[in-house]
Amino acid sequence: MQAIHHIRSRTVVLPATDVDTDQIIPARFLTTTSRDGLGRALFADWRFDANGNPRPDFVLNRPEAAGCAILVAGRNFGCGSSREHAPWALHDFGIRAVISTAIADIFFNNSLKNGLLPVLVDEGTHGWLLAHPGAAVEIDVEATTVTLPGGRCVKFPLEVFARHCLVHGVDELGYLLSRASAIDAWERAPTR
């Protein structure tokens, strides 16, 4: 995996709460056997109308959203299905971080494994971000801070090992494979 140190971008704001992964990428796009090119299916039913034309009023279709790598989302983003296609689609679309007050468990985990940083902030910071779409924000992964325009800097929680993997580009599978002797020993234990 590629190491990530900083993410600097203007934000795009999607304030809806409880956005489930069926919205992030509808099930009909899951009959793929690849993980590439899913950005076109991102929020398909919100981005496009029944004839496949972009809905001009949806935030990700607005000209200001072009090039934004930070998505500010409502509470409980990514709930529902475990489909890793959701972070794949966001990443392929160009999103590198999701900021919210709550991000669902499996989606949170899946994101970390795909270079998409889930960032949890307090209500106050979140409220400010929701009210200021397009704000230029900087995320420092190693320091686990989000810096808002004007210099206000807030910490966010990130599990130590996950941070280590992101900052150093460590591949978790490689780490697990390097523990093979411990796994062998566990499997051979007499109680099993």
Added chain:
Amino acid sequence: MTALSMFEKIWRAHEVMPETAETPAVLYIDLHLVHEVTSPQAFTLLRGRGISVRRPDRTLATLDHSTPTDPQQVFGGVPIRIESAARQVAELERNAAEFGIDLLGLKDERRGIVHIIGPELGATQPGMTIVCGDSHTSTHGAFGTFAFGIGTTEVGHVLATQCLLQRKPKTLAVEVSGRLAAAVGAKDLVLAIIGQIGVAGGAGQVIEYCGEAIRGLSMDERMTVCNMSIEAGARAGMIAPDETTFEYLRGRARAPVGAAWERALDDWRRLPGDVGVAFDSAVTLNAGLVEPMISYGTNPGMVVPIGGRIPQREDEAFLKALRYMGFEPGEVLAGKRVDVVFIGSCTNSRLSDLRAAADLLRDRKVARGVRMLVVPGSQQVKRAAEAEGLHDVFTAAGAEWRESGCSMCIGMNGDTAAAGHYVVSTSNRNFEGRQGQGARTLLASPATAAAAAVTGRITDPRELMA
């Protein structure tokens, strides 16, 4: 010694390496269930790195999500209509053969929805850690397992190492006292629980369901409850094993036999949490107060008793959900039009669910203009239902009787409802577009779904039982 919860006991027994401040635990996985949708990219990764599957004997694959339920496409020699789904099925067949994994193929009599077949085959056993690239893996917790959904990257980790890197989650006790009233089912109970704690109420936690009402549930019902733990945002749900659990497992194809069975029973009896164990948090509920429930919005926490009214709220998320559903705040749901009824999914497609639906449909007809689809959870459920004549009840009433699979729960195989249509569904998710673009899902029990099929309206099933 400190009192341990059941979760804690299972966790400790599977720590290959315990967690430290710097590193998560390396947790051993006893059973890995695989299906065609979330596995192809994981096998590609293994192939690319030249890694084999560490424990094919602990891996079981099935076809369910994108597979057809039309008998012609399964058994009749007609090709799978959706080309990309056909490719996905072929890819899992190839991967299973290449990596030496047991696959219950399309025509296999043991095939079915992944969370139905694990228990049905006796592969799901108390005390296990079980994972699958599917969020409803929580279903298996009904047997006193720690079972949870993972993403495709982690599917690759388990295939390669039989382990996962995990931080220990917190625990939440949901204690349900009393008894469910007549005509109120496990689905109603779990919808009431989610309605109470909310769709993020279990976030980051493992729920242990306990109390008199839970002890009184059959295994089918316990699975329905644990299945929907994820809809409360929980990582897993679990119920302590007891005689009901052991009776269910005895004699199943993959359950231990003879002396091994006796040894397993000894182990399983030690699994329930110790007296005086403390949970990180707890909620209580009285089962006696639960009524048949139905959802009105676009997440499973938006539920009311079937005779109730949609709440009056002003917030944008709530109003957006109601706009999608075509409802107004404060409206009564009973009596509203229904277009489609779906009986199926890993929540409610076991034999007892089909019986509950058939009991209401017997000597009745599906209302004019209503399409009713009955999709058994597995081929074994299908054959058992046919042996009792349930399929005759459904087809005589005018319902479609299908081969097993996820079907309209997720709509990947072409079983979908039209935009604007109302679907009373025994599945678990009423998200926008889940059952077809623009389709509107109302989650309910099999009895409530069958009642809607008969009247063509949202109906309290107790009215048809009198």
